[in-house]
Amino acid sequence: MPQLDKFTYFTQFFWLCLLFFTFYISLCNDGDGILGISRILKLRNQLISHQRRGNNVRSNDPNSLEDILRKGLSTGVSYMYSCLFEVSQWCNAVDLMGKKRNTLISCFGEISGSRGMERNILYLISKSSYSTSSSPEWGITCKNDIMLIHVLHGQGNIVF
Amino acid sequence: MITPNSPLEQFAILPFLDIHIGNFFFSFTNSSLFMLLTISLVLLLVHLVTKNGGGNLVPNAWQSLVELIYDFVPNLVNEQIGGLSGNVQQKFFPCISVTFTFSLFRNLQGMIPYSFTVTSHFIITLGLSFSLFIGITIVGFQRNGLHFLSFLLPAGVPLPLAPFLVLLEPISHCFRALSLGIRLFANMMAGHSLVKILSGFAWTMLCMNNLFYFIGDLGPLFIVLALTGLELGVAILQAHVSTILICIYLNDATNLHQRIDELNDLFIIEQKHKKICFDLIDGTLLAGQKKRP
Numbered sequence: 001m002p003q004l005d006k007f008t009y010f011t012q013f014f015w016l017c018l019l020f021f022t023f024y025i026s027l028c029n030d031g032d033g034i035l036g037i038s039r040i041l042k043l044r045n046q047l048i049s050h051q052r053r054g055n056n057v058r059s060n061d062p063n064s065l066e067d068i069l070r071k072g073l074s075t076g077v078s079y080m081y082s083c084l085f086e087v088s089q090w091c092n093a094v095d096l097m098g099k100k101r102n103t104l105i106s107c108f109g110e111i112s113g114s115r116g117m118e119r120n121i122l123y124l125i126s127k128s129s130y131s132t133s134s135s136p137e138w139g140i141t142c143k144n145d146i147m148l149i150h151v152l153h154g155q156g157n158i159v160f
Numbered sequence: 161m162i163t164p165n166s167p168l169e170q171f172a173i174l175p176f177l178d179i180h181i182g183n184f185f186f187s188f189t190n191s192s193l194f195m196l197l198t199i200s201l202v203l204l205l206v207h208l209v210t211k212n213g214g215g216n217l218v219p220n221a222w223q224s225l226v227e228l229i230y231d232f233v234p235n236l237v238n239e240q241i242g243g244l245s246g247n248v249q250q251k252f253f254p255c256i257s258v259t260f261t262f263s264l265f266r267n268l269q270g271m272i273p274y275s276f277t278v279t280s281h282f283i284i285t286l287g288l289s290f291s292l293f294i295g296i297t298i299v300g301f302q303r304n305g306l307h308f309l310s311f312l313l314p315a316g317v318p319l320p321l322a323p324f325l326v327l328l329e330p331i332s333h334c335f336r337a338l339s340l341g342i343r344l345f346a347n348m349m350a351g352h353s354l355v356k357i358l359s360g361f362a363w364t365m366l367c368m369n370n371l372f373y374f375i376g377d378l379g380p381l382f383i384v385l386a387l388t389g390l391e392l393g394v395a396i397l398q399a400h401v402s403t404i405l406i407c408i409y410l411n412d413a414t415n416l417h418q419r420i421d422e423l424n425d426l427f428i429i430e431q432k433h434k435k436i437c438f439d440l441i442d443g444t445l446l447a448g449q450k451k452r453p
Binding site for chain 2: 012016028
């Protein structure tokens with residue numbers, strides 16, 4: 001039986017090792033072979049996922065810089081809008097009253113008005129953010145936005 | 161005197177270039193020639209396909225074929241070697257991929273008529289399997305220290321039975337390496353011997369100048385056809401099985417027979433559920449956005 005010819009063992013094993021290592025080194029070369037294929041596959045998967053999402057705000061990587069930037073900008077814009085709206089409402093209310101009141105009473109009114117403003121701002125922001133994107137995952141991100149607004153408003157109070 | 165042709169003659173190794181160094185033969189044999197041929201063909205295919213940093217984004221037929229062969233291994237690795245970080249899995253991936261490609265193409269090359277089947281010699285398959293198994297054991301020792309010897313006693317064993325199990329487990333461990341090599345060798349050799357015997361039978365019947373034998377020849381001829389198909393399937397399957405077993409042994413060596421397969425399955429099921437939910441949400445989102453003007 002040819003498989004049992006002992007004199008062939010060493011030569012077969014030697015050539016096996018040599019050719020196997022040559023194969024291994026050539027396939028796992030950088031830029032060619034296996035690494036190239038894996039790179040192309042990853043790129044393709046990424047492009048397909050981006051194409052599928054289209055212009056949707058939510059991307060695959062929640063920690064990407066773009067996402068954080070977008071979230072921050074939307075939070076700031078909605079906060080500004082709500083502040084201006086409330087301030088304009090309050091100014092209208094003060095104008096309707098007509099005369100200038102005592103400064104102390106006006107300060108008290110300001111404080112209570114600011115608290116009411118805060119409540120209204122939070123309500124308006126939650127309403128606006130729910131209306132801009134109707135995804136349920138935004139509920140979690142909205143809580144973060146609301147907390148951001150808390151911080152911003154608290155900073156405003158400390159400054160004043 | 162008629163010297164009968166043995167069906168095992170096809171496995172004879174014939175040297176082309178004799179290179180002696182003392183007692184050792186480094187001859188270039190027909191086995192080496194066919195190994196070299198197949199390796200160069202595979203490397204040529206892969207290099208042509210992945211020329212410009214991995215080929216085109218939209219693959220043509222050859223690239224799809226190479227990617228299909230490539231893509232088989234990561235699924236295997238991720239499934240079997242569970243419980244480790246992705247970085248660790250990346251370390252074992254090239255070796256398993258190269259082993260799989262090597263055995264697949266060696267087996268398939270043997271199906272070409274008049275070529276030499278390299279893996280039908282047990283020295284080659286045993287050499288490969290033993291080397292890989294020694295590597296796996298070394299990796300197990302490296303990763304777990306002397307605690308690696310704890311796999312000799314599987315969990316949940318009553319104490320009186322323990323000494324016998326400790327004696328038997330190393331034998332079982334060593335036998336895995338042996339069985340890995342012999343499985344491939346036996347399949348290849350048996351398949352080729354069978355095809356050779358039956359085709360010899362069919363050819364002799366054809367040449368007997370008798371109408372009865374000529375018509376009866378259709379039987380062996382058909383069986384030879386069927387067997388060739390079977391052998392092709394067996395070639396691919398054996399490469400697959402060897403690779404899966406190597407992954408399983410690697411998993412055992414690094415995770416020490418721990419019962420993480422259930423956890424792994426639960427994890428996989430959880431991931432699938434999350435993916436389905438997210439896809440549903442995305443689908444409704446897209447549908448909702450399209451409805452708005």
